[in-house]
Amino acid sequence: MSVTVKTAKEIFDQVLNGEELFILDVRNTDDFKDWKIEGKQIKYLNVPYFDLIDGVEEIMDQIPKDKEIIVVCAKEGSSKMVAEMLSDKGLATSYLKGGMKSWSEYLYKKEVYKDDKMTVFQFVRVGKGCLSYMVVSGEEALIVDPSRFTEIYKKAAEDEDVKITHIVDSHLHADHISGGRVLAEETGANYYLMKSEGAVFDFKALENYNKIDFEQVSLEVIAIKTPGHTPGSVSFFVNDKLLFSGDTIFVSGLGRPDLGGKARxxxxxxxxxxxxxxxxxxxxxxxxPSHYADFEDEVNRAGYIGETLGEIRKQNEIMSNQSIEDFVEHVAQSASSETPPNFEEIIGINRGVEKAAEEKQQELEIGPNRCAVHHTH
Structure with missing residues (x-):
């Protein structure tokens, strides 16, 4: 049987559709435990590639014979070889094109809100739990918390026949490299960030703006200074309808405030x-929000990550009826969990004091999102 090549999009669509999948992950055990393709309908077998160099005979009794085997590794090469071995045994096999690196970089676009003044799209980076947004009004667009994959936003703006005129970052991100500065250079848009975040390049300081207006004032964006995750975190309140909460409030928790070493x-x-x-x-x-922890737990019936503030308050006891002492203790305890991998280097790049080539940026971003004090209900 021939081996099939699957893209990150194809696998995500299967996860989204609730299909039962069997994934053979041939990365080392620590990498697999740390971060993998998530899904309630997925069954996993993790066997490091080095244990399979001489053949797959020893794992054949753990492999289903009646369904496709999707083989996954870090960059593609190892999974392709193992998939071919399984195919030689007569099994239906495929491998993830580009490996977990491609899973980390896949984004999909979803419309989340529309009225007579604006349309809002959410971009879900499924392998990182990162969320970014495009707000379209008239002939202009505003981008919120863009990833480094700037072509995606330019293509989305082209599809909507609008020009990107404003870009905002809610804070200096610690788990992924922002595309804000590059996207602003490519489009000529204004780029906004809190001056207190310490960036060393040119941008418009959000401290100087109570709101950002565009297109006949049909879309108001009011920056609410909301420190917590970082001292310069902000949220953006749009037309009294939407709160782009950055990493301050999530569907399932609050932003972790410990990455500066000052948790309490x-x-x-x-x-x-x-x-x-x-x-x-x-x-x-x-x-x-700008992040989520578990797609299947946090995606709503409309198919995007988001929830009414009232519902989030109900689900998260920490957001109501807590004394400041109990709140600080809870957050400080949760802050003892692992920090985002390479977060200091990523912050350095986002601040403009460090540079990294494309391949280095890919390596720095590999791994899960760890920016939240999650599941606090």
């Missing part, structure tokens, strides 16, 4: 944000 001090800022600033926003506002 920044947790007090996060408490002030949640209890004094966000508490003023009504329950029917839709929260659109």
């Amino acid at each position: 001090e920044w947790a007090k800022d996060l408490y002030d944000t949640v209890y004094n600033k966000v508490s003023q926003i009504t329950d029917d506002v839709i929260v659109l």
